[in-house]
Amino acid sequence: MVVMTVWMITTASYGSTMVTFEDAIKRGLISYHVNTDYVANRSMELELNNNSNNPVNVQLEAGRIFYATQDIQPYVVTRPSIIALAPHAQDEVMIYARCGNSSAKSPLTDTRFERTSMGPQLLVQALNELNNLRINNNSLAQQVVWHYTNGHSLNSIIVYSDNEKELLKRICDNENAEFPWYQKHYAASQTGNDLDFSNIPTLIQGDMQVVLTQPTNIQIKLYNSDGKSVKTISAFLNQPAGQCTIPLNINLSDIATGDYKIVIENDAGVKIDERSIAV
Amino acid sequence: MKKRALIMMVCFLICKVAISQTPQETSDLRILSFDEWSNKYSTLDDKNKIINAVSICELTIDGKRCLDNPVEVKLNADSKMEFKNLLWYRWDIQKKRWVKESSPKFRIDRNKKNGAYYTAINCPGVYGFFCPDEKLNSGLNIIAPSGCKILTVSVAQKNPSTAYNALYEKPTSKINIPVSDLQFAGFIDVEIIDKAGKHYGLKKNLIGAHIDLRNGFDRCESMNLKISRNDLIEKQNLSNK
Amino acid sequence: MKRQIKVNAVLFMLGALSILSFKSNASDTTKVYKNILVDVGRKPEVLDSAAIDAIRTASNDMFAADFVTVVYSDESDKKCADKLGYLLLAEGIPPSRIAMEQTALTTNPAGKIIKSGQVLVYYKASGVEKKNPTTLVYNPDPLCAKDTLIKLENGYSLKYRICDYLLKSGVPAVRSIDPYNNNEKFSETLEKYNTVDASSILAFFKIEKLANDTIMDEVLIPYKTSMSTKLLTMEYFDANSRMWLPAQFKYPRKAINERQSYLCCPVSTSGYYRIMALDQNKNALLIRAPKGTAFTSASIQKSVYCNWEGTPVNGGTAMLFLLPKLTDDMTVQYSIIDDNGKIKYSGVQDWEHMVGHQFKIKTSSKNYGVVHGLKVNFPAKGYQVYDDFDNEKTVTLKQIK
Incomplete structure (x- = not known):
């Protein structure tokens, strides 16, 4: 027999206050300092001081952005946390936060952060969905953040599991956008820091569905914007008639940036279907 | 300090432009039709055994010797294994024979109904899926009319797709070609030279016009094609050959 | 940087929400538990840096778990357990998913024996989800x-x-x-x-x-x-x-x-x-072309929607069909090539009329047909196509290949 209890934070019994970070700052209950220290795959360390005579539980919100003084990426908090502070106590906690500007460099240990504000509503909403779905994929969190802070396309949000697909579906619903038919992968940054964006697309993955009225050989070809065939991606020989799903795995390392069309042709060169992609 | 920053910025921009404007080589995979490949490539492996072509394709590349990212090729085969034990070959230009590449991977799909062979092509050339010839009979003997010798033989047929093209440096009166399964509608031509140096070809080019296939052939049985003078027609212009 | 978290005043209460009883089940391999064992120091309200690092390293995994459970056996270790709870909150584990247990020195689901002076943090790893980028089915619930x-x-x-x-x-x-x-x-x-x-x-x-x-x-x-x-x-x-x-x-x-x-x-x-x-055994039908000819194609139809293609055997000199049932209202359409390379098309007619000659197939024949990829024995009887082609039209192929 074991006694199992679930923790409950109460404010009434012990007189502690549960406040959002926003409120705590506005009311002067706390002061903060952001440091950069790479610990346990994270780099944002938040130092908090309780300026009051009472214990305070500070709720750090997902979607809060901490801006650096120089042209350095801001931190975007991706996972909310609760920091319990005794009266006049100080605490340092590591925060799950991602880079908020893909074109800037990641913070260094001497980077200073001067101000904070909440991010746009859609970003906050997306991060809340991510946490509600208990998704702990930090790369995905980063892709979601860059989608909102830098306008990265929905195709750059890489989802694998059902949970992750559900997140993307909710993001699409929130934006009234169509679920992307392909995913565009980027290389890891050469700096080795996963907060940096490489801007080097590596792979496009997706599925195309076609109906064939007779068995045939089909080829997947890449056409550039001038309508010129650039590359044969793959060939499916002896493809039976009926519905078929054509998986696409396009390695982009030898494909120049631009807009392309993926064309499914039969071996007589007759077009069966086509889709647009942006490399 | 400002100058340094400016230089660095210019370098960064140049790098960025260079990345985004990589000169692009083009590549094209073409699935060859039977007519395209059958008079160019005999379906013989490097051990001189006949192999049955299932699908043949050609990769051409403009700008680079080989591709970093290969063209993936999938050949669907149903679970009843219509295509058994397929092998992946490359046409060796020097040997003029098909040379085995690494074996294609065979995977059964999730429904366990269908399967497929998977392979990939990096370098230009002619490639194909082949299956071994299981009939193992002793091939086709072609016997020239008396006083004649055989110069060239050409056989091409579908289902299964095989082709045999040979030029004999030393013409001979009887040859054996390693073709086992013959089709009535298959193509055959034999170029024959008589003692007078006249060149002849077959009047009729259908295999069925020369061999009775109605009862089929059993294993180890040889097929004979004895050509008579009546089957031949004189060839006037050999310069086109 | 300070690593140690200072002692907080007691901010939380332990709300006894439920009393659950469960036995450890060592044979259940589907339940995978991960655990961190923390030794309680001389000051139980102070966590050592190794414990903090271990929790921080595992917190991302813990976030996906249903519960993160903190277990202690002795009341004197409770302060340390509370401290671990605060750390979990700061690491982003929602309070509703942090469980606190006081247990006797028996085994727990994590399979660890907790002695006095130790606090265990364990969670059930939900398992790695199969990553399948091709599936676009949502599972929100x-x-x-x-x-x-x-x-x-x-x-x-x-x-x-x-x-x-x-x-x-x-x-x-x-x-x-x-x-x-x-x-x-x-x-x-x-x-x-x-x-x-x-x-x-x-x-x-x-x-x-x-x-x-x-x-x-x-x-x-x-x-x-x-x-x-x-x-x-x-x-x-x-x-x-x-x-x-x-x-x-x-x-x-x-x-x-x-x-x-x-x-x-x-x-x-x-x-x-x-x-x-x-049925591959009962209704095999072999149709043989006249001598000196062979089929290039042959099909049997019944209504506009049902069509069976023949499989050529013996070099195309015969066609093998597998049919559900032979009935009178079937029609045959075929094309035949003669040895001059001329193709003759038949019209669509009642199959018995068009392929009327019946012949017995030699039992000595060791041949077999392949239909839908399966070997099929020849039927005992076949039919021979008439030499005269009704409604025929001929096309001469200039090039056979």
């Missing part, structure tokens, strides 16, 4: 893992996941069709579907999906052992080409929780589907 099975009166079942249709305009519906007697229309025209030979149709149904997208559902058809010797194929009616085309199909499997086996027919789009059985 745990209920989605469960299939919905709707049974029809004739024993057919429709299986789908209800959550796949949560945001759609309607759930799919399946209706079986009697192959012997039906008035189904397959297009705007008034043509009726002729079942050809109803006995060869094992299942015939129509599925209607308002949400006509890529969601794959399954129609389950009770499986009979008599089907095992048959060749089974599933076809759907393609309205554009007005043809029956092969569809995806699964072989029988036993349904969960029932002893019944089903033929599993995955369907993703609305339309008509049928499962056909071809």
Whole structure:
């Protein structure tokens, strides 16, 4: 027999206050300092001081952005946390936060952060969905953040599991956008820091569905914007008639940036279907 | 300090432009039709055994010797294994024979109904899926009319797709070609030279016009094609050959 | 940087929400627990840096778990347990998913024995989800893992996941069709579907999906052992080409929780589907071309929708057919090549008239035909095509190759 209890934070019994970070700052209950220290795959360390005579539980919100003084990426908090502070106590906690500007460099240990504000509503909403779905994929969190802070396309949000697909579906619903038919992968940054964006697309993955009225050989070809065939991606020989799903795995390392069309042709060169992609 | 920053910025921009404007080589995979490949490539492996072509394709590349990212090729085969034990070959230009590449991977799909062979092509050339010839009979003997010798033989047929093209440096009166399964509608031509140096070809080019296939052939049985003078027609212009 | 978290005043209470009893089950390999054992120091309210680092390293994993449980055995270790709880909160684990246990020195689900002076943090790793980028099916709810099975009166079942249709305009519906007697229309025209030979149709149904997208559902058809010797194929009616085309199909499997086996027919789009059985032993038909000719193609039709292609044998000099049943209203169409390379097309006529000569196939023949990829023994009798071709027209091929 074991006694199992679930923790409950109460404010009434012990007189502690549960406040959002926003409120705590506005009311002067706390002061903060952001440091950069790479610990346990994270780099944002938040130092908090309780300026009051009472214990305070500070709720750090997902979607809060901490801006650096120089042209350095801001931190975007991706996972909310609760920091319990005794009266006049100080605490340092590591925060799950991602880079908020893909074109800037990641913070260094001497980077200073001067101000904070909440991010746009859609970003906050997306991060809340991510946490509600208990998704702990930090790369995905980063892709979601860059989608909102830098306008990265929905195709750059890489989802694998059902949970992750559900997140993307909710993001699409929130934006009234169509679920992307392909995913565009980027290389890891050469700096080795996963907060940096490489801007080097590596792979496009997706599925195309076609109906064939007779068995045939089909080829997947890449056409550039001038309508010129650039590359044969793959060939499916002896493809039976009926519905078929054509998986696409396009390695982009030898494909120049631009807009392309993926064309499914039969071996007589007759077009069966086509889709647009942006490399 | 400002100058340094400016230089660095210019370098960064140049790098960025260079990345985004990589000169692009083009590549094209073409699935060859039977007519395209059958008079160019005999379906013989490097051990001189006949192999049955299932699908043949050609990769051409403009700008680079080989591709970093290969063209993936999938050949669907149903679970009843219509295509058994397929092998992946490359046409060796020097040997003029098909040379085995690494074996294609065979995977059964999730429904366990269908399967497929998977392979990939990096370098230009002619490639194909082949299956071994299981009939193992002793091939086709072609016997020239008396006083004649055989110069060239050409056989091409579908289902299964095989082709045999040979030029004999030393013409001979009887040859054996390693073709086992013959089709009535298959193509055959034999170029024959008589003692007078006249060149002849077959009047009729259908295999069925020369061999009775109605009862089929059993294993180890040889097929004979004895050509008579009546089957031949004189060839006037050999310069086109 | 300071690593140590200072002692807080007591901010939390332990709310006894539930008392649960569970035994450890070492043989249950599906339950995978990860744990961190923390030694309580001389100051129980102070965590050492190794413990903090261990929690920080594992917190991302913990975030995905249902619960993160802090276990202690001695009341004197409770302060340390509380401190670990605060750290978990700061690491982003929601308070509703942090559990606190006081347990005797017995084993716990993590399989660890906790002594006095130790606090254990454990969580059940939910397991790595299979990463399949090609599937675009959403599973927003745990209920989605469960299939919905709707049974029809004739024993057919429709299986789908209800959550796949949560945001759609309607759930799919399946209706079986009697192959012997039906008035189904397959297009705007008034043509009726002729079942050809109803006995060869094992299942015939129509599925209607308002949400006509890529969601794959399954129609389950009770499986009979008599089907095992048959060749089974599933076809759907393609309205554009007005043809029956092969569809995806699964072989029988036993349904969960029932002893019944089903033929599993995955369907993703609305339309008509049928499962056909071809008996490879009874209705093999061999048709031989006249001497000096061979087939280039041959097919037997019954109605505009049913068509069987022959398989060439003996170099094309004969065609082998596998038919569900030989009936009088079948017609044959073929083309034959002669040894001059001329192709002769037959018209469409009653098959007995066109291939009237019957002949006995030699028992000594060791040949076999291959139909649908399977070896098939020749039938005892075959039919010879007449030398004169009714309605013939000829085309001379200039080049055979």
